[in-house]
Amino acid sequence: MERFFNFLASYRGSIILMLIYAVGLASATFVESKIGTEAAKMLIYYSPIFIFLQLLLVVNFILILFNSRYIAKRKWALIVIHISLIVILGGALTTFLFGKEGQVHIR
Numbered sequence: 001m002e003r004f005f006n007f008l009a010s011y012r013g014s015i016i017l018m019l020i021y022a023v024g025l026a027s028a029t030f031v032e033s034k035i036g037t038e039a040a041k042m043l044i045y046y047s048p049i050f051i052f053l054q055l056l057l058v059v060n061f062i063l064i065l066f067n068s069r070y071i072a073k074r075k076w077a078l079i080v081i082h083i084s085l086i087v088i089l090g091g092a093l094t095t096f097l098f099g100k101e102g103q104v105h106i107r
Contacts, residue, residue, distance in 0.1 A: 005063075008056065008059060008060050008063060009060070009063035009064060009067050010064075011064065013060055014057075014060050014061070014064060017053065017056055017057050017060055018057070020053060021053055021054070021057060024044060024050055024053065027044060028040045028043075028044035028045055031043055031044060045096075046096060051093075051096065054089050054092060054093065057085070057089060058086055058089050058090070061082045061085050061086050062082075062086065064082065065078075065079065065082045065083075070082070
């Protein structure tokens, strides 16, 4: 368990998780272009594995933020980057939980 925690709190873990996330997003794009948007949502975007990957990324960003002591060192650029990534993934979770789809007709 400690080994997993160390992996999750490291930059190496962050890079590996982001590469897996990028591959997932790229595959969702290909699925969407070939099969359709609904298929991409069902197979990739709303799959439990993809949501768990996003959770791991958020935990990773929080652990790196506190373990690297960016707040104590006052490295504002790195703090803002980590918090912005957390907010972006929080927005993805909010959309997943509460989002509604619709169409707007504009004349």
